[in-house]
Amino acid sequence: xxxxxxxxxxxxxxxxxxxxxxCDPISGHDNLxxxxxxxxxxxxxxxxxxxxSKQDESGMPNNRFLAERTGGTYSTLKVQPAELEDSGVYFCxxxxxxxxxxxxxxxxxxxxxxLLVL
Amino acid sequence: xxxxxxxxxxxxxxxxxxxxxxxxxxxxVPPYLFWYVQYPNQGLQLLLKYTSAxxxxxxxxxxxxxxxxxxxxxxxTKPSAHMSDAAEYFxxxxxxxxxxxxxxxxxxxxxxxx
Numbered sequence: 001x002x003x004x005x006x007x008x009x010x011x012x013x014x015x016x017x018x019x020x021x022x023c024d025p026i027s028g029h030d031n032l033x034x035x036x037x038x039x040x041x042x043x044x045x046x047x048x049x050x051x052x053s054k055q056d057e058s059g060m061p062n063n064r065f066l067a068e069r070t071g072g073t074y075s076t077l078k079v080q081p082a083e084l085e086d087s088g089v090y091f092c093x094x095x096x097x098x099x100x101x102x103x104x105x106x107x108x109x110x111x112x113x114x115l116l117v118l
Numbered sequence: 119x120x121x122x123x124x125x126x127x128x129x130x131x132x133x134x135x136x137x138x139x140x141x142x143x144x145x146x147v148p149p150y151l152f153w154y155v156q157y158p159n160q161g162l163q164l165l166l167k168y169t170s171a172x173x174x175x176x177x178x179x180x181x182x183x184x185x186x187x188x189x190x191x192x193x194x195t196k197p198s199a200h201m202s203d204a205a206e207y208f209x210x211x212x213x214x215x216x217x218x219x220x221x222x223x224x225x226x227x228x229x230x231x232x
Binding site for chain 1: 122154159160161162163164167208218219220221222223224225
Protein backbone atom coordinates (compact mmCIF):
# COMPACT_ATOMS: atom_id res chain seq x y z
CA UNK A 1 0.00 0.00 0.00
CA UNK A 2 1.38 3.38 -1.01
CA UNK A 3 2.00 5.85 1.78
CA UNK A 4 1.30 9.56 1.88
CA UNK A 5 3.10 11.30 -0.95
CA UNK A 6 3.96 14.95 -1.32
CA UNK A 7 5.11 16.99 -4.28
CA UNK A 8 7.47 18.68 -4.76
CA UNK A 9 10.05 17.46 -2.29
CA UNK A 10 11.82 20.82 -2.44
CA UNK A 11 10.86 24.25 -3.71
CA UNK A 12 12.92 27.41 -3.86
CA UNK A 13 11.04 30.56 -4.81
CA UNK A 14 11.45 34.29 -4.49
CA UNK A 15 9.44 36.46 -2.18
CA UNK A 16 6.19 37.45 -3.82
CA UNK A 17 5.90 34.38 -5.98
CA UNK A 18 3.25 31.70 -5.70
CA UNK A 19 3.86 28.08 -4.74
CA UNK A 20 1.45 25.17 -4.68
CA UNK A 21 2.15 22.08 -2.65
CA UNK A 22 0.37 18.84 -3.26
CA CYS A 23 -0.46 15.95 -0.96
CA ASP A 24 -1.83 12.54 -1.93
CA PRO A 25 -3.15 10.73 1.15
CA ILE A 26 -3.33 7.01 1.64
CA SER A 27 -6.21 5.66 -0.43
CA GLY A 28 -9.44 5.52 1.55
CA HIS A 29 -8.32 7.95 4.25
CA ASP A 30 -10.99 10.53 4.90
CA ASN A 31 -8.88 12.71 7.19
CA LEU A 32 -6.12 14.86 5.75
CA UNK A 33 -3.96 17.23 7.77
CA UNK A 34 -1.40 19.86 6.93
CA UNK A 35 1.38 20.76 9.36
CA UNK A 36 4.38 23.05 9.08
CA UNK A 37 7.76 23.18 10.76
CA UNK A 38 9.58 26.45 10.59
CA UNK A 39 13.32 26.10 11.18
CA UNK A 40 14.15 25.77 14.84
CA UNK A 41 10.54 25.55 15.91
CA UNK A 42 8.07 22.79 16.63
CA UNK A 43 5.79 21.19 14.07
CA UNK A 44 2.53 23.12 14.02
CA UNK A 45 -0.93 22.19 12.82
CA UNK A 46 -2.33 24.16 9.91
CA UNK A 47 -5.64 22.56 9.00
CA UNK A 48 -7.72 19.40 8.85
CA UNK A 49 -9.98 18.11 6.08
CA UNK A 50 -12.62 15.45 6.48
CA UNK A 51 -13.19 14.33 2.92
CA UNK A 52 -13.57 17.58 1.01
CA SER A 53 -14.70 19.70 3.97
CA LYS A 54 -12.47 21.85 6.15
CA GLN A 55 -13.01 20.56 9.67
CA ASP A 56 -10.53 22.84 11.41
CA GLU A 57 -8.43 25.58 9.86
CA SER A 58 -7.47 27.28 13.09
CA GLY A 59 -3.76 26.91 12.38
CA MET A 60 -3.67 28.70 9.04
CA PRO A 61 -1.34 31.67 9.53
CA ASN A 62 -3.12 34.20 7.29
CA ASN A 63 -5.13 34.60 4.12
CA ARG A 64 -2.08 34.10 1.92
CA PHE A 65 -2.56 30.39 2.50
CA LEU A 66 -5.31 28.53 0.67
CA ALA A 67 -5.95 24.81 1.02
CA GLU A 68 -8.27 22.75 -1.10
CA ARG A 69 -9.29 19.14 -1.32
CA THR A 70 -11.54 18.79 -4.30
CA GLY A 71 -13.37 15.47 -4.47
CA GLY A 72 -11.99 14.43 -1.14
CA THR A 73 -8.84 12.88 -2.58
CA TYR A 74 -5.61 14.83 -2.94
CA SER A 75 -5.09 18.24 -1.41
CA THR A 76 -3.22 21.36 -2.44
CA LEU A 77 -1.82 24.12 -0.30
CA LYS A 78 -1.17 27.35 -2.11
CA VAL A 79 0.89 30.20 -0.73
CA GLN A 80 0.31 33.48 -2.56
CA PRO A 81 2.29 35.68 -2.32
CA ALA A 82 5.05 33.89 -0.48
CA GLU A 83 6.97 35.70 2.24
CA LEU A 84 10.33 34.92 3.81
CA GLU A 85 8.73 33.62 7.01
CA ASP A 86 6.86 30.97 5.05
CA SER A 87 10.06 28.99 4.64
CA GLY A 88 9.98 25.63 6.35
CA VAL A 89 8.93 22.03 5.90
CA TYR A 90 5.28 21.38 5.11
CA PHE A 91 4.00 17.98 6.16
CA CYS A 92 0.82 16.27 5.13
CA UNK A 93 -0.74 13.44 7.09
CA UNK A 94 -3.78 11.26 6.63
CA UNK A 95 -5.85 8.91 8.75
CA UNK A 96 -8.92 6.76 8.34
CA UNK A 97 -12.34 7.86 9.43
CA UNK A 98 -12.75 8.16 13.17
CA UNK A 99 -13.71 4.87 14.79
CA UNK A 100 -16.82 4.50 16.92
CA UNK A 101 -16.15 5.92 20.35
CA UNK A 102 -13.87 8.53 18.84
CA UNK A 103 -10.59 6.67 19.36
CA UNK A 104 -7.70 8.61 17.88
CA UNK A 105 -6.67 7.14 14.60
CA UNK A 106 -2.99 7.03 13.72
CA UNK A 107 -1.89 9.82 11.42
CA UNK A 108 0.48 8.72 8.67
CA UNK A 109 2.87 11.40 7.51
CA UNK A 110 4.38 12.14 4.16
CA UNK A 111 8.06 13.05 3.70
CA UNK A 112 7.31 16.76 3.59
CA UNK A 113 7.97 19.58 1.15
CA UNK A 114 10.92 21.79 1.98
CA LEU A 115 10.05 25.35 0.98
CA LEU A 116 12.64 28.08 0.86
CA VAL A 117 11.54 31.63 0.12
CA LEU A 118 14.38 33.96 -0.84
CA UNK B 119 -4.87 24.59 25.27
CA UNK B 120 -2.55 21.66 25.02
CA UNK B 121 1.22 21.85 25.02
CA UNK B 122 4.18 19.49 24.92
CA UNK B 123 7.68 20.04 26.26
CA UNK B 124 10.61 17.88 25.25
CA UNK B 125 13.59 18.34 27.51
CA UNK B 126 16.77 18.55 25.47
CA UNK B 127 16.85 19.39 21.77
CA UNK B 128 19.92 17.14 21.34
CA UNK B 129 20.86 13.93 23.10
CA UNK B 130 24.05 11.96 22.59
CA UNK B 131 24.23 8.31 23.65
CA UNK B 132 26.77 5.55 23.21
CA UNK B 133 25.85 2.47 21.24
CA UNK B 134 24.44 -0.07 23.66
CA UNK B 135 23.51 2.52 26.29
CA UNK B 136 20.05 3.44 27.52
CA UNK B 137 18.09 5.93 25.47
CA UNK B 138 15.83 8.21 27.52
CA UNK B 139 13.89 11.01 25.88
CA UNK B 140 11.72 13.14 28.11
CA UNK B 141 8.28 14.46 27.30
CA UNK B 142 5.91 16.40 29.53
CA UNK B 143 2.48 17.54 28.44
CA UNK B 144 -0.35 19.70 29.57
CA UNK B 145 -3.91 18.94 28.62
CA UNK B 146 -7.31 19.93 29.95
CA VAL B 147 -8.78 16.57 28.95
CA PRO B 148 -7.45 13.01 29.13
CA PRO B 149 -4.80 13.04 26.45
CA TYR B 150 -3.80 10.76 23.66
CA LEU B 151 -0.01 10.71 23.47
CA PHE B 152 2.32 9.78 20.65
CA TRP B 153 5.98 9.41 19.84
CA TYR B 154 7.05 9.84 16.24
CA VAL B 155 10.51 9.40 14.73
CA GLN B 156 11.92 11.11 11.67
CA TYR B 157 14.90 9.54 9.95
CA PRO B 158 16.91 11.71 7.55
CA ASN B 159 14.99 12.63 4.40
CA GLN B 160 11.91 10.71 5.49
CA GLY B 161 8.51 11.53 6.92
CA LEU B 162 7.42 11.06 10.49
CA GLN B 163 6.87 7.46 11.50
CA LEU B 164 4.78 6.44 14.48
CA LEU B 165 6.80 4.70 17.20
CA LEU B 166 3.99 4.18 19.69
CA LYS B 167 0.82 5.73 21.08
CA TYR B 168 -1.05 5.88 24.37
CA THR B 169 -4.83 5.87 24.14
CA SER B 170 -5.91 5.29 27.78
CA ALA B 171 -5.35 1.57 27.84
CA UNK B 172 -2.16 0.20 29.45
CA UNK B 173 0.12 2.89 30.87
CA UNK B 174 3.25 1.13 29.60
CA UNK B 175 3.19 1.19 25.84
CA UNK B 176 5.50 -0.85 23.67
CA UNK B 177 6.36 0.35 20.21
CA UNK B 178 8.47 -0.56 17.26
CA UNK B 179 12.24 -1.01 17.21
CA UNK B 180 12.42 -1.85 20.92
CA UNK B 181 11.09 1.48 22.18
CA UNK B 182 8.58 1.87 24.97
CA UNK B 183 7.00 4.73 26.88
CA UNK B 184 5.21 5.01 30.19
CA UNK B 185 2.26 7.32 30.80
CA UNK B 186 2.42 8.88 34.27
CA UNK B 187 -0.61 11.02 34.92
CA UNK B 188 0.68 12.34 38.26
CA UNK B 189 3.82 13.62 36.56
CA UNK B 190 2.12 14.55 33.27
CA UNK B 191 4.92 12.70 31.53
CA UNK B 192 5.32 10.26 28.68
CA UNK B 193 9.05 9.53 28.51
CA UNK B 194 10.44 7.33 25.76
CA THR B 195 13.06 4.69 26.50
CA LYS B 196 15.07 2.00 24.78
CA PRO B 197 17.38 -0.23 26.83
CA SER B 198 20.19 -0.44 24.29
CA ALA B 199 20.84 2.15 21.59
CA HIS B 200 21.71 1.08 18.08
CA MET B 201 23.39 3.17 15.44
CA SER B 202 20.18 3.06 13.42
CA ASP B 203 18.36 4.93 16.21
CA ALA B 204 20.04 8.17 15.17
CA ALA B 205 17.10 10.35 14.20
CA GLU B 206 14.85 13.11 15.47
CA TYR B 207 12.09 12.14 17.88
CA PHE B 208 8.85 14.01 18.45
CA UNK B 209 6.36 13.74 21.28
CA UNK B 210 2.80 14.79 20.46
CA UNK B 211 -0.55 15.09 22.22
CA UNK B 212 -4.09 15.03 20.95
CA UNK B 213 -7.47 15.48 22.51
CA UNK B 214 -8.58 12.38 20.65
CA UNK B 215 -12.29 12.37 20.22
CA UNK B 216 -12.59 16.10 20.77
CA UNK B 217 -10.26 16.94 17.89
CA UNK B 218 -7.64 14.96 16.11
CA UNK B 219 -4.97 17.55 15.44
CA UNK B 220 -1.61 16.82 16.99
CA UNK B 221 0.30 19.27 19.14
CA UNK B 222 4.02 18.55 18.94
CA UNK B 223 6.98 19.16 21.16
CA UNK B 224 10.09 20.76 19.75
CA UNK B 225 11.78 17.47 18.92
CA UNK B 226 14.91 15.78 20.24
CA UNK B 227 17.72 14.85 17.89
CA UNK B 228 19.53 11.68 18.96
CA UNK B 229 23.15 11.06 18.09
CA UNK B 230 24.50 7.56 18.66
CA UNK B 231 28.23 7.26 19.21
CA UNK B 232 30.04 4.03 18.37
